[in-house]
Amino acid sequence: MPFHSGFVCILGRPNAGKSTLLNALVGEKLAIISPKPQTTRNRIQGIVHVPKRKGRDGGQIVLIDTPGVHKPDSSLGRKMMVEVREALEGCDLVLVIMDVTRKFEPRDQFALDLVKQSGTRAFLILNKVDRVREKTKLLPLIEEYRKLYDFREVIPISALKRDGLDMLLEKVISGLPAGPAYFPEDQVTDQPARFMASEIIREQVLLATDEEIPYASTVIVDGYEEGSRLTRISATIYCEREGQKGILVGKRGQMMKKIGTGARLQIERMLGTKVFLELYVKVHPGWRDSRSFVEELDWRRQLENVVMQQSGHQRGYNETSE
Ligand SMILES: Nc1nc2c(ncn2[C@@H]2O[C@H](COP(=O)(O)OP(=O)(O)O)[C@@H](O)[C@H]2O)c(=O)[nH]1
Numbered sequence: 001m002p003f004h005s006g007f008v009c010i011l012g013r014p015n016a017g018k019s020t021l022l023n024a025l026v027g028e029k030l031a032i033i034s035p036k037p038q039t040t041r042n043r044i045q046g047i048v049h050v051p052k053r054k055g056r057d058g059g060q061i062v063l064i065d066t067p068g069v070h071k072p073d074s075s076l077g078r079k080m081m082v083e084v085r086e087a088l089e090g091c092d093l094v095l096v097i098m099d100v101t102r103k104f105e106p107r108d109q110f111a112l113d114l115v116k117q118s119g120t121r122a123f124l125i126l127n128k129v130d131r132v133r134e135k136t137k138l139l140p141l142i143e144e145y146r147k148l149y150d151f152r153e154v155i156p157i158s159a160l161k162r163d164g165l166d167m168l169l170e171k172v173i174s175g176l177p178a179g180p181a182y183f184p185e186d187q188v189t190d191q192p193a194r195f196m197a198s199e200i201i202r203e204q205v206l207l208a209t210d211e212e213i214p215y216a217s218t219v220i221v222d223g224y225e226e227g228s229r230l231t232r233i234s235a236t237i238y239c240e241r242e243g244q245k246g247i248l249v250g251k252r253g254q255m256m257k258k259i260g261t262g263a264r265l266q267i268e269r270m271l272g273t274k275v276f277l278e279l280y281v282k283v284h285p286g287w288r289d290s291r292s293f294v295e296e297l298d299w300r301r302q303l304e305n306v307v308m309q310q311s312g313h314q315r316g317y318n319e320t321s322e
């Protein structure tokens with residue numbers, strides 16, 4: 001039996017459950033989750049190793065979680081949509097995920113249009129079926145969606161309760177071409193631990209704050225020293241206004257303490273070491289509209305810069321040694 005592999009992109013509007021599905025299929029928490037829309041800001045690659053079973057081929061799915069499809073109104077929003085388009089490019093299959101507790105809206109059409117433009121094969125994933133008591137209610141919904149796009153499969157699931165995921169994996173694997181394993185068996189993501197730490201801190205900010213703060217906040221890890229027993233991390237939470245900073249710091253630093261403790265425990269679990277976490281809060285007015293700052297937040301870009309600096313350094317050395 002052949003080994004199947006390929007790139008599979010999860011697409012859908014904000015809050016449909018894309019990141020919950022990625023984490024459930026990979027079996028590890030790679031993407032942060034919150035009830036607030038636009039939690040995911042960059043594309044996240046998770047690797048699902050599917051063992052061969054009776055009646056099912058084995059394979060490797062490189063799953064790509066994306067920011068929610070929306071009409072952007074800031075540099076950050078535009079960058080998020082670039083991430084969506086880059087994820088769609090060159091993937092073998094798209095999982096269009098819809099929240100069955102919500103009505104079809106123009107925003108959903110926008111997601112479908114993106115798939116149409118890409119011309120990629122797509123499955124329709126109806127998520128949150130745990131919230132629907134009578135499953136027969138799904139039938140008219142399925143009919144309606146089938147008219148909108150020629151989906152190869154329609155699969156009802158609950159990402160949260162892990163219902164229907166075996167069926168989904170089976171269909172995805174058989175929908176992928178025969179191919180090699182792209183990643184070693186013990187690897188579940190390509191995200192650097194340093195970036196995942198900043199996301200874990202951002203998740204604590206999202207969970208602990210309300211109104212504008214979740215959207216106006218971002219996190220950059222400034223220092224990261226991993227040891228065998230202790231990892232030292234210093235990070236800055238950026239917000240847009242003094243008032244937001246006041247709330248993030250809290251009375252006598254209470255809020256900072258809450259965010260810091262919550263994040264530290266999770267980072268310790270991820271790394272398997274003790275963590276010493278130092279947090280700062282800074283105001284950066286209008287950062288969401290600063291293209292250069294938004295680019296700075298992109299870990300792929302950060303890595304490129306490191307490589308460029310290193311090769312620049314190398315050139316300098318060669319020139320003087322000649
Ligand atoms: N009831 C229910 N809630 C879900 C399910 N999947 C996701 N959620 C919730 O929906 C919210 C958004 O989930 P998230 O994965 O961050 O959505 P994303 O914006 O599409 O990545 C969170 O509060 C999740 O707990 C599901 O299958 N059932």
Ligand SMILES: [Mg+2]
Nearest residue numbers: 018019039040
């Ligand atoms: Mg998400």
